[in-house]
C-alpha cells in the first residue's frame with residue numbers, strides 16, 4: 001500500500017532516474033564523438049545503471065498494487081567542455097539525486113511507510129558509491145590536466161567498465 005503522496009514522490013523519482021539515464025547517454029554520445037571510447041563506455045554503463053535504478057522503482061510501485069506513471073523526460077545537454085566538465089556535471093547531478101533520495105526517505109518515515117523506507121535504503125547506499133566513483137575520476141582528471149597521453153591512458157582504463165545486472169530478487173532485483 002502506498003499513499004497518494006508517496007506514489008507521487010516515487011513517480012517523480014522514477015522520472016529523475018530516467019533523466020539520469022538520458023543525461024549519461026548524452027555524455028556517452030559526446031565522448032564517442034570526441035574520440036574517447038573509454039569515457040563513452042563508462043557513461044553507457046552508467047546509463048544502464050540508471051535504467052536499472054528507474055526499473056526498480058517502476059517494479060516497486062507496480063508490485064505495491066499501484067500504477068507507475070511516466071512523465072516527459074527533460075532534454076539533457078548535448079555539448080560539454082571536456083571530460084572533467086562532464087564528470088563535474090555528473091557529480092553535481094548525483095548530489096541532487098542524493099538529496100532527492102534523502103527527501104523520499106524523510107517522507108517514508110513521516111508517513112510511517114516502513115516498506116518504502118526499507119526499499120529506499122538500497123538507493124541511500126548506492127548514492128555513496130555513485131558519488132565516490134565520480135569524485136575518484138574527477139581527482140584523476142585534475143591530475144592529468146592538459147596531458148593528452150594521460151587522458152588517453154585513463155580512457156583505455158574506462159573501456160574495461162562493465163554493467164553487472166543485479167541478481168533477481170523480489171521487487172525488481174537488488
Ligand code: OFO
Pocket residue numbers: 016017020050053094097127130
Ligand atoms: Fe546515478 O543514481 Fe540513480 O540517478
